[in-house]
Amino acid sequence: MSGTLRHEIRFTLNGAEVVADVNGSEVLTDVLRGALAQAGTREGCGKGECGACTVLVDGLTENACLTRALEVEGREVTTIEGLAGPDGELAPVQKAFVEKGGIQCGFCTPGMILSAHALLRRTDTPEEAEIREALAGNLCRCTGYVQIVRSVQRAAEIQRGERGTDG
């Protein structure tokens, strides 16, 4: 709003350096969805309760709606738009969600996928309990989560295959 002090911040968004003009009260969701036109980061509650706006900051999951834009200065932010390869090939976790029916209305999907992606960066062999723990902050009203768990298990399998770590 008028009269509020604005700051220029620089950070890495999906591998590319970006500059954004933000004020002190703006949260990352506003900047991503607004000036940076990355609509894939959804806003489901604005209070950190639903996880729809989950993004990765330096590889760790954060609710973009609770992250003040100023905080990402100099850091690396990954959104759903940053997962697919440069040729548009879906990341393993995206492929798995498509293949295993982990997606219905799709509103929670980007956040869900990023939480799963963060988990799969840590391990190729997550136990079901670890998957549930990693996605506990992401609400979904459509799926009952069964096919989401299967999607993450499938993503781990794809990843193991790609890394040649599969039996």
Added chain:
Amino acid sequence: MVETRFLGKDTPRPDAAAKATGQALYIHDLERPGMLHGKIKFSEHAHARIVNIDTSRAEKLPGVRAVITAKNTPEVRVGFLRDNLALKSGKVRHFRDEVAAVAAIDLDVAAEAVELIRVEYEPLQGVFDVREALMEGAPLVHEFNADGSARTGNLLDLTFRHASGDVEVGRCDAVYIAEGEFSTPMIQQTCMGTAGCIAEFDPSGNLSIWAKTQIPFLAQRDFNQALAAMGLEGKNARVIVPCLGGGFGTGLDTHCYEYICILLAYRTGRPVKILYDRDEEFACLSPRQGATVRISQGCDAKGRLTFRDVDVLQDNGAYTSWGATYPSVMMLPATSLYRVPHIRFDAMIVYTNNTYCQAMRGYGNPELTWALESNLDDLAAEAGIDPVEMRLINCNEPGETTPMGLRVSSCGLRECLEKTADILQWRERRGRSSSPGKRRGVGLASLMHVGGSGRIYRSDASGMILRLDDYANVYVYSGGVEMGQGLHSALSLGVAECLGVRPEQVHINQTDTSTCPWDVGTHASRGAFTALNAAHMTATKLRARIFALATEVFPEEIERNWKRFSRKNAGATRPDFDFAAAAADPEAFELADGFLFTKEGPEEPWARVELGRFLRAVHFREGKSTMLTEEAFYDPPSDLPDWEKGKGNMSATYAFGTQGVEVEVDEDTGEVKILTMVAVHDVGKVLNPQTLEGQIYGALAQGVGYALYEEVLTEQGRILNPNFTDYKIPTIQDMAFPIELAFIETDDPYGPFGAKGVGEPGLVPTAPAIANAIQDAVGVRVHDLPITPEKILRALKEKREGVD
């Protein structure tokens, strides 16, 4: 059974990749050039006279483009009883009443302007309890009906009644009787994508509205009426449906915020967007209707049901939306689940100053089934009959016509019951409550629901247009709405299957009233059922045209194919088959996987003509140039019931199912842990296992929340838990128990490929199955959802004291 190429196996949905990459566009993501942001000023009282609204400070705020109230806008009536106004005048009747609205250059300015609006109220006594609202002298929520006639009480003039046989005779015939009062709370649909719309007028006064709706064509009718009320008689509303972040019934009515958005857009001459935030979604969007059901059922010595007597009492809230009509669907299980000779059903719907309610998955069926299936277990206990046995004795059978007049064209209820009991290891586990402290129990409950759409309107139709281009792309125009349930998956597979192309050749167009044919809406588990029937009709017509044209074009194309083939394969010998003779008969052709060929004849690739090549040949014929588009309009074979008599075959077919649960109840804390769930549904035919399972799993999770913790809490009409911290929905951790699904394929004669609708059934019997398992575990019956630990502890205490 029809053989299928694409249906019947796991197939990823066509919209999945766009959703996985974040490219799918929801109402939240849409913008129009010059768009303003609208914000609504809601009431600060549950019941009060509006003395004055001072908008002067808001109007002066820089960036504000319009401030509207009932005073400076035309009266726009909302709801099927027209008892609601887009902007309130005279008085407010609940906390979410819209008293003013603002359009501004951005959301911050709009929000600040709303804060600057000062409303002076004269508080009135409110009424928040249904029974109090029915008492003499209770405050009147509405003094007048929409037609101007005076009201004398809060009871709505809506009748949903059924009587068959004579319940008193049935009572006399009964050896055992169980009676109880069961209630269900209001719950929030909690779509992950909140509600919103964009309204925009063109220079000639026609409206385009991007709406989060499940009923684009009924919404068009509603909005056109609003345009007429605004003095724009004869102008049209074009309704465009973006990607929906969940529906669950929230999109079955039009909403005040949509009319306000239209009024703001018209006032400013600019596109205006109103988007609810989560607080508004919780506090200002109509939740699921709550109900109190008083039920008694009786049986003879052999367990045969002799009567069922049901009275429903509903808190309508301050205005009327579809929540009021839940009894129309309650009547279905009340009259028709299991065979009952004597039935009485009646419902009362009462105005209060609480929030008003709308549709949600199952629409009255879960409310009634909660009472019916809980009470039936009580009756079985009374009669000393095993609950599974009790249900089998009274099981519905295919071919029967129920007392309501529902024609059961197929029915797998018996198989559902037996299979559920089998998977649950009923005989081994039932009544074997383990050692005190943490006791285990099993329970089950069944359901019957509309499975072939549900006629609630004169037309229950679904139209479809299929358009082919030069490259054999098939464009589908359907009025049905994809809200996450998988309609587009059903459409792409179904059209591919019916027409004879590959699913990737099928493109589903955005639902838009200006391009798509009429459809009554996506509700009543009807999407796949009606759309696939429409697809079958349209594709059959399209195939007939293709085959007729093939008689003229096919032989020449085969000659071209052969020439190319023989050029590359010198010495190839052509089989002795007369294509020209065979092609004389349109019946000789087949179209499959996007290739046209004669059923008889060589099977080599050159003997098949790629559909795109064929279509170009048809297109570019001199003097006979043709492009192919076909349409069909499917209206299911069903009747609009007479609700006052409670008669009418409302659906083309009916879905059945049984769900079972094993629970562990902690007697010290009252906590319920679900150990396993089983769901067996008569789905007619499995079309896409993945999307089918997704529907059932999702509905089960909603059922678990409904059973154990979800409830919109209110105090004097104010909603106390408008956020996900205070209003808990199941998380992935809450659903960490094994779920086993099984499907009974009854191959319904009216179903497309034999399939029935399955969107809602998974939610319907979940709560009573859990309650019955709790009863088995600790011997207490909780009558009021949600079954919280407090209620279990109270019931256990009462049981102990009763025994003492």
